Amino acid sequence: MRRRQYDEDDVRVRPGRGSRPRTRRRPAHEDAVQGFVVAVDRGRYTCLVRGAGRRDPDVTVTAMKARELGRKGIVVGDRVSLVGDVSGRPDTLARIVRVEPRTSILRRSADDVDEVERPIVANADQLVIVTALADPPPRPRMIDRMLVAAFDAEIDALLCLTKADLADPGELVALYAPLGVPHVVTRKGGPLDELRALLADRVSVLVGHSGVGKSTLVNALVPNAGRAVSHVNPVTGRGRHTSSSAIALELPEGGWIIDTPGVRSFGLAHVSVETVLAGFPDLIEGTVHCPKGCTHLGAECALDEWVRAGHALPARLESLRRLLASREGALEPDENGPMG
Template sequence: MRKREYDEDDVRVRPGKGSRPRTRIRPAHEDAVQGFVVAVDRGRYTTLVEPEPPKGSAQKRKQRRLVVAMKARELGRKGIVVGDRVALVGDVSGEPDALARVVRVEPRTSMLRRSADDTEDTDGIERPVVANADQLVIVTALADPPPRPRMIDRILVAAFDAEIEPLLCLTKSDLAPPTGLLALYEPLGVPHLVVHKGGSLDELRDHLTGRISVLVGHSGVGKSTLVNALVPDANRAVSQVNAVTGRGRHTSTSAVALELPEGGWIIDTPGVRSFGLAHVSVETVLAAFPDMIEVTVNCPKGCNHLGDGCALDAWVAEGKADHARLESLRRLLSSREGTLDDTAPSHLAD
């Protein structure tokens, strides 16, 4: 059973004196068409509208089309991200210069979020990444650049928080073996696969087919190379983006949804330097470490699990857990509070 997703509509604001009470009555928009948001660019939402079923034998099916839309004023501050399913009204022909309106955002099954966590922006505000994904593919290179287990840990926690199934995809296995990194995540039972340049991607395609998967990884890990191989027409170096065929340039500011030939979608996100977790609770972080969470019940009241009498220290001292796992967990907890630099190398990167 999924936990409830909250949005702006769940917040009640008491009107001040002299203000007119807000009404909850909104237009129904029964004639609205359904769309899938595949790209967001400066307040404009590119949505894919699927063909409508024929109402009679004489009526032809309409072709699927891309419709550019603006957010309707009635939605207020409600955000719209790639992966959202929305309702559109207005000019939904998809013709050049046509502009529709997004009047409704359908209930989301998941929302992947991150918060700023670097030296340039430490406001701690959570930022939505994508909506309605059911799989998070963590792409990391085994060499050039070296793996960053702490970054993987943080993205894993974000997946647990969003209730999205994680998949660890290790690239550049022709440059370094995956043994050490895989051993680190074996206790978590995270599914994984290993690929290299020019090698088969059949196993990865099997994991992606029929699903909505979001690809996340540090810059330079080969994420764009994977996208170009998975979507034959996805030439990310071309100047303009077509979210249906995959042709387009790789932007550094937003996610783009690309349709797989075998069925399903991959949402390509920009390479990230950090993945902030200020919006995630300590309990959610601990849930990402099932091999340790049961031990924390023996911790003293108010324990922050960073030392000073924490039961995890005794557990490691007894040889029941790897010290590197405990170090990774504590690194994660410290990073939530912005007290450590996430760019520091791990023991696997040395």
């Protein structure tokens, strides 16, 4: 007797428990309302939904991410579509079903060898680099890193120098004057009219070390913000973290500021070497004379002659090389290096 030949038609596959047919069709969510993410906290997203008319008040809605978004991250500044209960009443929860295309994304990595990028803020127009002139002292190498991050995100940079009542801003202003980076100087209790004008009608993200005065600025710009103010440790010269997450606040005169937690490192492992060099516009022109494959770390690099010729300051070349060496793992990150 011939043995029976089996094929796939003889096999019956039983679906597992709880399984259901998959489909590529997704609901259109035509009734979704538009929201703006102003805060993120442990998987819950606080979104601002504008009123439909002048008499309709804005509503603050708490939402969670819909499963259909998968691993797509959502950060402060994202513009999203919401469904479900968008009344904003206590103990209600909406769902974010769509994230609109971003105009920009500001990112950093944990350090210079960790290539996992961490989005900070979406859709910002301007990066405000807040640095104190004293207590704690300014750290140009951190400023340089943030300028590279702004270039990578394709957003404008603004240097905000605080505590001018404690130190003269002239040295730091002179260091960045060749780059054409705009700056504003503030002092304790002083007017903020110039800063307000530069922030008006824009989405600006404030980034800086702990203790440089970010929260003080935010409280002055948005009177009801209520941001906690940190104090600088007299021994370490570092501030204490007072903000644990980013938050977007609407300015009375129009526009938004996004306050971020104080940072002690700003990794750029996710940024290409070409972009890093482009973030040093006073040096990049000198690299055209470098030999092919130049790492800009060795004696063959033409940037030394570029600096000797007076086209850039030595401190800028040192900052670039420390950054590049840190990316290669040949040097510990030194974002905290003060001036001098």
